[in-house]
Amino acid sequence: MLRTSFALAALAGTILTPIAVAAQQADQPAPLADLVRQVDIPFETFTLDNGLTTIVHTDRKAPVVGVTVYYRVGSKHEPRGRTGFAHLFEHLMFTGSENVPNFDIPLEAAGSTATNGSTDTDRTNYVETVPTGALDLALFMESDRMGYLLGAIDQAKLDRQRGVVQNEKRQGDNQPYGLVRYKLQDGLLPVGHPYRHSVIGSMADLDAASLTDVRKWFVDNYGPNNVVLALAGDIDAATARPLVERWFGTIPRGPQVAATVAEPVTLAAPVREEMADQVPTTMVMRAWTGPALTHPDSVPLAAGMAVLGGLASSRLDNVLVRDRQLAVAVSASAGQDEQLSWLSAQMEVRPGVDPAAAEAGFDEVIARLLAEGPTQDELARAATQIVSAQIGALEVVGGFGGKGSTLAEGQLYAGDPAHYKAELAQLAALTPAQVQQALQRWLGRPSYTLSVVPGARTESGDTMGGWGDEGTDPVTPAPEPAAPQITSTPRTAPEVAPVGELAFPEVERATLSNGIEVALARRTAVPKLSLALTFDAGSAADGAARAGTQSLMMEMLEEGTSTRSAVQIAEEQERLGASISTGTGIDTSSVSMSALSANLVPSLALMADIARNPAFAAGEVARVKNQRLAAIQQEQASPVGLGRRALNPLLFGEGHPYGNVGASGKPVVIEALTPEALAAEHARWLRPDTASITAVGDVTMAELVPALEQAFGNWQAPAGDKPVKDLAAATPQGQSRLVVVDRPNSPQSVLLLGRVLPLVGTEQGQEALELANEVIGGGFLSRLNMNLREDKGWTYGIGSSVAQPVGPRSFVVSTPVQTDRTGDAIRLILDDLNAFAGGKGVTEEELQRVTEGNVRGLPNRFQTNSQVLGALLANRALGRPDDYQEQLAQIYRGTDAAAIDKAAAEYLQGGALTIVVVGDRQAIEAQLQGVGLPVEYVDAATL
Template sequence: MRHAALFVAVCLAFAPSAHSAETAAAAPASELARSITIPYEAFTLDNGLRVVVHTDRKAPVVAVQAWYNVGSKDEPKGKTGFAHLFEHIGLFNPTENLPGGLMVPLRDIGATDWNGTTWFDRTNFFQTVPTSALEQALYMESDRMGHLLGALNQERLDNQRGVVQNEKRQGDNQPYGMVEYAQLETLFPEGHPYRHSTIGSMADLDAATLEDLRQWHRDNYGPNNAVLSLAGDIDVATARRLVEKYFGHIPRGAANEPAAADIPTLPKRVDLTLHDRVPATRLYRTWVVPGTLDDQTAELDIAATVLGGLNSSRLDEALVRREQVAVAVTTSYLPFHRLGLFEVTVDVKPGQDPEAVGRRLDALIADYVAKGPTADEVARATTSWLASFIRAIEPTGGFGGKSVILAEGALYAGDPGYYPRTVTADYAAATPASVRKTLQAWLSRPVLAITVAPGEREAYEEAVAERPAPAPVAPLAITPREKMPGVGTMKPLDFPDVERARLGNGLEVVYARSTAVPMTQVAVEFDAGVAADPADALGTQRLLLSLLDQGTATRDATAIAETSERLGATLTTQASLDRTAVLLGIVSPNLAPGLDLLADVVRRPAFNEADLERVRAQQLAAIDQERSSPNGIGLRALPGLLYGKAHPYGRPFSGLGRPEAVTALDRDDLVAFHQRWLRPDNARIFVVSDRPLAELQPLLEARFGDWQAPEAAKGRKDFSADIPAPQPRIVLIDRPQSPQSLILGAVVLPVSGKDDLVAFNAANEVIGNGFLSRINQDIRETRGWSYGLNGRVSLAEQRSPYIISAPVQANRTGESVQVLIDQYAAFLGDKGVTAAERERTINGSVRSLPGGFETSAAVLNALRGNALYGRPDTYWETLGPKYEALSAADMDAAARRIIRDEDLVWVVVGDAASVKPQLEKLGMTVEVRAAE
């Protein structure tokens, strides 16, 4: 059925923006809402497969999304986690006609954004592929749908079971990682479809049999239970022909009616206290509310946004800014198919009484429920949501994008246009009265109040040590089909033309145009970064950046936040090792006032004492949080081991710094840092916009052209400190009660981001970087000891580090380190790149280039990277020929020249009581440390 005329891209018709701050006005939310549409056409095959097609010719790629009407809410008792486990089997295992699995051909054709996900209500598989590889992608997706079971055997089930159980351990191992289980079990009665988590229980995963999984596929993966969404360089006539060709033969399966689920109400308030190895107490307030198809969805989301989702939110203003009893607050509305969750979290400021903060939180919520939001709050929340929706529909696919939005609408509402049409209209129509009515209907009911306090964790459910051997299961017949089609002629990357201009003060502007959506991305970038932090005051830059949007000469923090929200803007700061940036993302009709705000924040920060003390407390709390998570613990220790503490790279890469230094900083320190580093003679402006440079340059000139450097000397980074000679050893950092260990292996390379690393990166994809890398295939896919691991170079302006990251189940820590050592030694020895690995890597690297720059943010990052590493504007377009010219010998030579595996230092974060004996068997020095 034809639903709308098919246009080239998302249609967003706005009036031209004003050219000066004086005449500029924010586009009203109603105009934004009316202007959002994703044109599509839909049809249904005889076997029940629903297909949705959207045409977007901005790049020669097509997003392919297969959504199945089954999630964890559809799992019967004793089979929790099955939907997610089967997603892994479908994603990572062979099919009947692809005995090597889908991952190798997906990489070979240059797929981007490929993955699969499962949640309460659905399972999906997705990939974005070059247009000339679309037929191959559809063949693979149809083989996953209709030709999977004959390739599923016990060994593959056991491997993916191990991977999923390690995914569970990885999530559980994070601070506050056990809260979801308590929430669901308390909010929902026994037998309710939403009572268990999507990841499931260890016991149920242990009990899954091969026949269980076969039946799960038969019951849920038929074409009549699916939606296929195609968005990008395709039209409906082509889609109909190809989908019929590859999916039309698959027979209907069982009809799955999604599990019905009421919205339960607690009989009275429930208070629970949990314990975890966390630095600060966190308070939770949770209610069960209506879900995505309810006509109150927009009001619930607006209510959550106003309460704790905006920078200017009620809870931020009261608890964080004014009373300063909390360091962070969030409020979220999570809509599912049958119901939703409304959740508030508050991180209590260290030294405050959690019970008193909890009572104050409850009083603030009660007052908000009674009175509701103001008209201005509703308008700001609505504009912020609409702007985020516009950003979300810039890509064709991935985890978001137009194909996702169309598939969700078709699956849940039976209407692909449900979100861009119905939901946006609901947001535009929301009023303070309608939001207040919704609040009073749902948040006046009894709440689940959870407190997570520092302390010993409660007992942890582990998997069985040894499962009994399963009974033999007869193999299934395999139905062969035609050979998978090849790949057509690929279109090379056409990177946007780069233009440059200079403002009156000499400040350079680097510009590229992207017209997919009416968005402008601006980065004011400085040659600073974490490496610019004073050696005796680590954390200075992070504290300064946190204060930039907390007050200027003319605006306080609330005014800055409210202005940003009215404009539908995102105003953020960012610091890598080498660069510091203030970024503005904004709908282009509001660009002029958005640039006013950006210039004010960059040029005229106030650094008020009251704001300084509040933000300092938040940064100290963030340091404590970093020191409680496995990744944070490891990555705080690693830089000093690699570079030495005197080197600018020898400090925590996060830039949070050291607590004693952050505590000692005063306003004068921040002003001095700002004058040395955040100045026009140390800056460059990058812009990606749908508006031409000729229109943008006067706007930038008016706001930055008269900016003059201060008299203070410009900052200079000192890299003269020697990098210490490598000291290969294992540094074990004790983190008790850890069901997983985090392994980090690292070495400083003799190269920087300015070197030509094309051959090295290609070689490293074979050994360390990506799903198909040898270390990931060995430890994750073959042994099932990890959810995923990688080894990659972290590009830097000076000598760059190479870091292996491997979270593994605790009882396999020592063996995993040995596997990593053996894999790198073999690869850098006599087992280098094979012909098949070379072909796959080169094909994938070349063919994925056109799909890598769908969004304006991706183009902006490319411009910034080119400038940092001294690359020409045409750099990305030259990569294809460079890759194609590489031989396996070239790749081997680059890897062997750059990596010395015998110099790797290993950091392991885990429970020393169980891990140390494993590591001592490796014959290396083991140094045990307490967590920082």
């Protein structure tokens, strides 16, 4: 379904006849109509007597099945006084049913991706991708919570999940511009409109939710007749039907979810509001409601909004960011729901520019597009980018954006799983006049304008997101309904059948005539490939003193070459259906490309020009420097951004290459950079003798090497030795300390706890440490998450990681926590770490999950070209063999509890941790005194 202006977010399919790499030597892109004709998701459907609709799509490329369950109920169905309840109930659905105490433990032990769910205005969904042998188990568990939930829900579970959801709300509200979503809905829709209140709801309504509400919501909405079940992957309808009938067939029908009236609203006159927030620059948003996603104008509007502000070469980008330099960031989108859409365009005003002047230019661009319409070339580029993105999405069978979701949403919203075909056909046939007329119909109406200006935040998210008439007429509590009958029929979970081993693609190798090494993993599931040109550089090439130099140089590669302007680069990518980007990791800098196989040669020619021939034009450098400085200010306004900028300099010290604030850099460094300095940086680090090329996708080595030779073969290394980074430089002695960054008016504190480990990433045989990290903080079922989130309800989520760069590794725990639990959370984290390291070793259940469960889940990890590419790049950087991923099964099975406990004791203990706290000093200072560690304070402006 077409859910956003730029990408058919849920659309995916199976290529029946891959587009051959036949006319490779032609520089013309493959015709759009040829691409569209290839997108197909064959399916079969059946409906049980109780109304459950099942869609089955067969895809045998991997031994996994995506299980996707859509319930036809979302936030628009919530009554007054109970906003946020659909989402709160989604959380409760994971706390266990009458026959399944915990949904995550059995599935992850069986090799599933973590079970997940989401709530939207129109629906609630639950997803997992499981090994084929665990499908029976997954269906049993989904059916158990559909038919056997009520006996397992109690007040304690409701209270815990209420706390989790309220912290999820605080986490969103705590971001820069975090209250905008509430203002948008309030400004566009009247009180009582089903789409007006937010999905997360208001704090007061979440507090008011009761067990009575839980029972009523379940009985009224969660019957099988309100469900679409999609199974996509290593399954067929003949096999699926008896399984579905066995587990779901006896669940009785429930009431039909009531239809809602929720039409788009035309404002009587333009509405304008201004809101102050702790942000570095003014943001202006213009918004309208639009038509339902099945409306004939839906696809034209998506294309039109892409032309306005979704493409890299959009009208807003070209005029406001590149030409007039009135803004540092722009966007436009058509977020489409079942009964209306949210049409919006926004800009972040460049610091120092008069917001009124910027807004005048903003209005001029919108008005001109409505008056003239898009050009045929603009429309073709937008359509090609959308279709190319969807060909890439064909690789995924499950999850929120996989093929199962596409089919389920087509059935749910249009009564046809193949509705995506009608959307693509309409997209391919669109004319500029049709797009112009749709834009005029909907954007020509009065708009809602919100201006967010820098200042002290005076509004609180706690009071926002609800019905909108709170305090005017108290909600009368609903009468206590009769207690529903609780089904207590015991059911036994089926055994997991044997799971297929990972079949990682074979890696072929070649060397170009100039010495660049090439690695290829051929995969033919979709007619696309992912390719990375990687250089031994990264932010470590900067160190602390030059932080931001490497990344700004890499960013400038896309801003013009000796023969192409930035606009020409963007437009050429869009015509080719390619996506070329630059990136700066800690150890490497890269130019990456996703391209249609049919357009490989011209896509590589463009990529090579970007990498080899940057212009570093003075005007473009000045513009991008201004954008980077604004981006740094945004990072400094974000609590997570502040924490990340603070942590690495404290852990590694300014004398180590890793001891910088991150790739975005320091303002003083960015301000001093000149075109000449950037050109010198490019010449020093981006050279063929520091480069390698890695490709994954639908191309043979016989096709790839000549294309690479044509693009890169005549690139010769300059004279002089290759540059080196001193990754063996000393790091500070670890110490236990608290470092506080004051961020007033923060409803949460962001915590980061870290230390440098006496290990480097290229040391082999550290898998026990990775598994120990999974036990303590590396997933939903980790000890830290189960304690702070599921038991205490103090956070929406907590995680830990053991970084694996080429040089020194680090261990970091990170989480946002509600402000009044800042000190308690720090103590609890330290207690959990010390307990694991000090004798509370891995349990039998944890051991099975992180060893055999990981083995069973290996096929899930490498469904897409980009996942395989990431694995190959890590193997190269860390000196691993090409078949490392296939060795993992034996490695995991050979790792016992003693090895995991030993790794935890050596590396994951709670001592000598630097703890960064970003929060409201006035609210947390007394709490931190009770932690018992020395406290330092850092000014956010210095980070």
